[in-house]
Amino acid sequence: MSGRPEPLWPLFAELKTLDGIGPKGAAALDGADIAAPRDLLYTLPHSVIDRRPRDSIQGADLPGVVTVEVTVGRHRKAARRGGPYRIQVEDARSAFQLVFFHGREDYLLRQLPEGERRLVSGRVEVFDGLAQMVHPDHILMPEGAEALPSFEPVYPLAGGITQKVMARGIASALAKSPDLPEWADGALVAREGWPGWRAALHRAHAPEGLDDMAPSAAARQRLAYDELLAHQLTLALARSHRRRGKGIVTEGNGLLRGKVLGALPYRPTDAQARAMQEIADDMAGPERMNRLLQGDVGAGKTLVAFMALLIAVEAGGQGVMMAPTEILARQHLEGLRPLADSAGVVLDILTGRDKGAERRAKLEALARGDIGILVGTHAVFQADVAFADLRLAVVDEQHRFGVRQRLELGRKGQGADVLVMTATPIPRSLALAQYGDMEVSVLDEKPPGRKPIRTALTSVERMDEVVDHLRRAVAEGRQAYWVCPLVEESESIDLTASEERFKRLRAALGDGVVGLVHGQMPPAEKDAAMARFVSGETKVLVATTVIEVGVNVPNATIMVIERAEWFGLAQLHQLRGRVGRGTQDSTCLLLYQPPLTEGGSRRLTTLRETEDGFRIAEVDLEMRGAGDLIGTAQSGLPKFRVADLEHQAGLMATAQTDARKLLTDDPELKSDRGKAARLLLWLMRQDEAIRLISVG
Template sequence: MRPQSLFPLFADLTTLKGVGPRLAALMEKVAGPRVKDLVFTAPTGLVDRTHRVSISDAGDAGAQMLVTIEAEVEAHIPRPTMKQPYKVRMRDETGWLHLVFFNAKSDYLRRMLPEGSRRIVSGKAERFASEIQIVHPDLIADPREIEDADLLQPVYPLTAGLSINVMRKAIREALSTLPDLPEWIDGPLKAREGWLGWREALLELHAPQSGLDLEPAALVRKRLAFDELFAHQLALKLARRDRKARKGRPLSGDGRIVARVLEHAPFAPTGAQMRAFEACKTDMDSSQRMMRLVHGDVGSGKTFVAALCAAHAAEAGVQTALMAPTEIVARQHAKVLTALLEPAGVSVVALTGRDKGKPRKEIEAQIVSGEAQVICGTHALFQDSVEFADLGLVVIDEQHRFGVSDRRKLTMKGRAPDVLAMSATPIPRTLTLAAFGDLDVSRLDEKPAGRIPPDTRVVSGERLHEIVEGLKRALSKGERAYWVCPLVEDSDVSDLAAAEARHHMLSEMLPQARIGLVHGRMPARDKQKAAEDFRAGEIDVLVATTVIEVGVDAPDATIMVIEHAERFGLAQLHQLRGRVGRGDKPSTCLLLYHGQLGETARARLEIMRSSDDGFVIAEEDWRLRGSGDPLGLKQSGLPDYRIADLAAHADLLELASDAAQYETAREEVFAGERGEALRTLLYLFERDEGVRLMRSG
């Protein structure tokens, strides 16, 4: 139950003085619906009005420059007509200027600016004809009642209809509700880092004194970033500890089926594959549930590791379910696993959304009877109509593309099944800690022997016709190619138009070639057919909006052309490139760019040209793109941090992970004052719900 001390922070914004339903709705757009959301909305800028200038200097400051002056109010000049402005003349020893107001009330202005008084005013100065003027000054104050600190004003995110002054006032009101909370950071760590207490740090966050206070390296930001990271790491470690404490069931086998799979495999497994399988086997043999992530480079053989795990599960007499993000990938997995497992006597079926009527019922009957030992599918696997005889192992491919609730639904189909998550993208260490700190991790850092890395070249799009001519020569030698069309963000229609236009152009320029087309708006059955035709060699060039999502696998393809490569992230480019170079033939990847390359885009393409190591590329992608969400991990449990920046605060993440590990090593984590402080931290950052959800893997 949420501690009572946190109630004011979780109150609705309308509980703040001066914030009604209309303003609350606007503030919710930029911050969130509760008081704590305002409190954790960090300033994005700073308006410094502390530097005062004379009136003559204000006139020389340049058009629309922000100035602060202290001068005497000389005279009020009421507007001669309704269409003209009200003016107030101010004077110092260097000259005079006019404050200009439209539609202002004269009695209010006379109260704010009494004739003969001295006032500080701040705003944008400009010359109008021969006059210096400030139109609607941002600040009017009595110099006896204002300090320099009041002239440093934080800037916050805004939306239409929400002014900066209203936002500042609401945040000041929210800060006045801050409770004194027990300290959850270990005393020696807090002292060593020189951090303030939680409440003091938040007050200082909203009172920056210079631009340095807005940087991620500022002490108060580091303190508050650590709090966010610590809360999430604590939740992950608690979930991991909870899993270790819960009884699973040992899935032991005699090794005969695994031996037959290895005997009939068309290749010798790499050392990394066997190490990953041995780690999984140890997990499965134990009485604790396996929760393991296997990630590796493109083509490093994650599916083979999954096949060995499924074989071990079959030895133990339980079923394996493999959930894939798309139907085409699910069916591709079914084909590969059938080839690997059926010679060892393990039956494999596929179940996806396209299976209807009698065929679907037949597949479901095989699953519930236990005749089907390995079931590959999509979201269809956790539909109510699908029942398993005894689901003991869940394999989740491209697991970052599934939400926590999706994974939970599938694991609920069995009796505490073991879970193996797979990622075809190497995950940087920072992200591994941030998103998967509750999982054991195996890394596939070897590729099968004999593979030749693609020759990667960066080419201007202006040489398109030369590239097509080169493609014509390659096709005449029996080679086949992928052609990935320009990526147009948030527009399936634009993607489709680009793909169809390129398909038409290539069909005209290469009349002897068989040109195929795949795009996201095609029916799943048509996509499947195009993938199978390309794999079978019945298509020479496959034009696609993106091959990653399609999951087309044609080991004999040797050419990859990617248009507008500068628009893709490094991880995507590496995934695309990984579709070629899977055999023992030389392959080529052409990265086409258009227009002038920016510095980041140029660096990105240069990394692709110079490296084929997916782990190096993943780290560089992380560095170049910043924290963001490069792998789409938000839905898989990566928090949307308010102050922490995973790129800038990677060292704090390590610190938070270590601190969480230390705290959860104690038998009674939530005992005593220390335990109450940790409980408060989890509730403050709403990680109490995260702990419950993450038990599903």
């Protein structure tokens, strides 16, 4: 990348410029995602070996690493080729052996001459009552002891690279690392007692015990903070760049919203009212809104989104609501229809299914402005779809909808506001990492009338009782989901699992009572099976997880999840949220195969104890780590080398506040701290941000 500032050149030089790393070493490191000295510096040790000398191996915790000064005794040559070559040694209080395989006698006699003293360090084990140190890691003259660090860092290794090569390469990279100006907020550094950037690197690579390895150690916190700050600066630059793009001022007169609120049988929760106000304020501003509406299952996101769409219509414009699938688009349509009717607003749907004359008629009505609110799938992106005056796009379920589609949407309505809804509660640190360029509204209250869901754990050995329970519920007119696991991602086995269960339930409950939906079905069949269940024609729906997002059947009050221990926490929480949507009491049965692993048991008991999606997400983050939580592949989550989102969650929020404040005070990054921040962006390879600064 051209234009990299000169102070950083040594950090981005070729690896073979470092001591002890030749072309072969450089190639091996490259395979491990280490392409420059900078990447070596950010490969921190994952543990330490205590090399502090003691006077004897006696009383040491064996087997284990011991560093001890010894007097060298007799050499016993190997009896056969490649056999053990043994050397007797004595420390202050005991005797043991040094053992070498394939040992060369002349070399060992030079290294360890009889009668002399040496400092040896290595792993000592006891075999048949004899203590041995096999192949010592270090053999030093007693006066050279200070060359051995008290705590030796241990690095993650790759492709034939040894600890020695890593240590030499890192020492060389540290020696070449420049002194860089401070980009962190001075008050923050002072308050936290953090070292400067270069001092932090030196300290992180020379730990003085296990405490220095903890995510809470000052040097590690400092380095993690730098990474998070660079990431948040990139998001903040993207945000301010977008805000410079002209938005449209959209203010409503409240008439349509008043009609809808008047027709509702309940009052919105405080959280809903707060979110509605935040969105209305954003839409009335001159900049484009880019807001995330995050709410747990059943927190009432749909009403909040619809109120925002009504502002667009009140202001004489149009709104669109995008869903990831046809089924969900139709559900939004059903859910919004009574609200639209009470406001007297024209609502229509556009999906890939619309063809020919019908599609043309819809497109003309849209272009004339006759349709106020459009619900659709990504079919809305097609070139011939034109709005008369698009003011707001609501996007459902962000992670199925990439950033690329968000940009596409922007082109459909130059300056249109964007509201993204997600039903996946994400812990705050991750929400900031993933959606740091957006403002966030959180719905953290349940609307009135939502009843708690009783959650129970049942062993699969009691399957017959569960089926009996189901038979009685169906006789009372209730409906149930039965979710089968995706077996090892193998669709064919998964198919047989769901088909087997379908046959057994049909045999137990009677023909026409049970329906089936799985991933291999053609979309039209899937929709038809769903429709039969929604209308109440079938009472039990056997399904793989295709139902997890958004399906709404108020009469369904039982959710059975088979082999629940195979599912992730967030997924279980989403599935459970499909019931408890009506006025009756609901139950979720988690069927598991004993014995449960510790992790399986913790997931299922967490679910049984709480319905709070944010609490569940926090436990999920502790158990699985950040990458897995949102599936790193599609999450857009950056790969951090040092920062650990599970244990340093608070740093992410600090970094976001800091980045936004820096850009508010110094939008061009021209001040001393601003220039230092530019260096940080180059150091962290934030190409996107660098592009935005140079464009800016």
